[in-house]
Amino acid sequence: xxxxxxxxxxxxxxxxxxxxxxxxxxxxxxxxxxxxxxxxxxxxxxxxxxxxxxxxxxxxxxxxxxxxxxxxxxxxxxxxxxxxxxxxxxxxxxxxxxxxxxxxxxxxxxxxxxxxxxxxxxxxxxxxxxxxxxxxxxxxxxxxxxxxxxxxxxxxxxxxxxxxxxxxxxxxxxxxxxxx
Numbered sequence: 001x002x003x004x005x006x007x008x009x010x011x012x013x014x015x016x017x018x019x020x021x022x023x024x025x026x027x028x029x030x031x032x033x034x035x036x037x038x039x040x041x042x043x044x045x046x047x048x049x050x051x052x053x054x055x056x057x058x059x060x061x062x063x064x065x066x067x068x069x070x071x072x073x074x075x076x077x078x079x080x081x082x083x084x085x086x087x088x089x090x091x092x093x094x095x096x097x098x099x100x101x102x103x104x105x106x107x108x109x110x111x112x113x114x115x116x117x118x119x120x121x122x123x124x125x126x127x128x129x130x131x132x133x134x135x136x137x138x139x140x141x142x143x144x145x146x147x148x149x150x151x152x153x154x155x156x157x158x159x160x161x162x163x164x165x166x167x168x169x170x171x172x173x174x175x176x177x178x179x180x
Contacts, residue, residue, distance in 0.1 A: 042163030050158050053127050054172040057110055060125055061154050064101050065176045071139055079138035105135045131159045150178040
């Protein structure tokens with residue numbers, strides 16, 4: 001009698017299960033990595049928006065303080081959440097044109113105001129996607145020997161929500177020397 005051996009091809013049940021488990025682990029890792037990349041991208045985007053918004057607001061405050069004639073509020077040696085200055089806007093016939101300018105944050109938005117214009121004008125400076133808290137202006141008097149000139153220190157915090165709803169906050173600080 002002739003014995004014919006049949007070669008068996010294919011996979012056993014255990015091999016199939018091992019491959020399925022390895023595929024599931026690989027696929028789960030790939031999904032997890034993709035989610036993390038997207039989440040980090042959203043957080044980085046929020047960080048960039050907050051940084052740009054803070055830089056813009058500090059530049060506007062610096063602009064208000066450039067060419068200042070006098071600081072009305074806060075008084076020298078004090079601090080507060082409102083900055084009010086008289087600013088030289090230009091010369092007409094050799095005479096300085098002075099305009100009152102304010103910066104504050106009613107309702108969580110930073111606004112610049114021109115109270116002496118008719119009608120009084122206010123312009124919202126901050127983005128609606130952010131929240132500003134702890135806005136503080138400190139008016140520092142010049143020292144008696146003028147070693148350090150008069151200055152205004154500005155601090156505030158900006159908070160924004162990332163794409164997944166988490167809060168991201170950053171503190172901002174600026175010290176502007178007043179040149180009259």
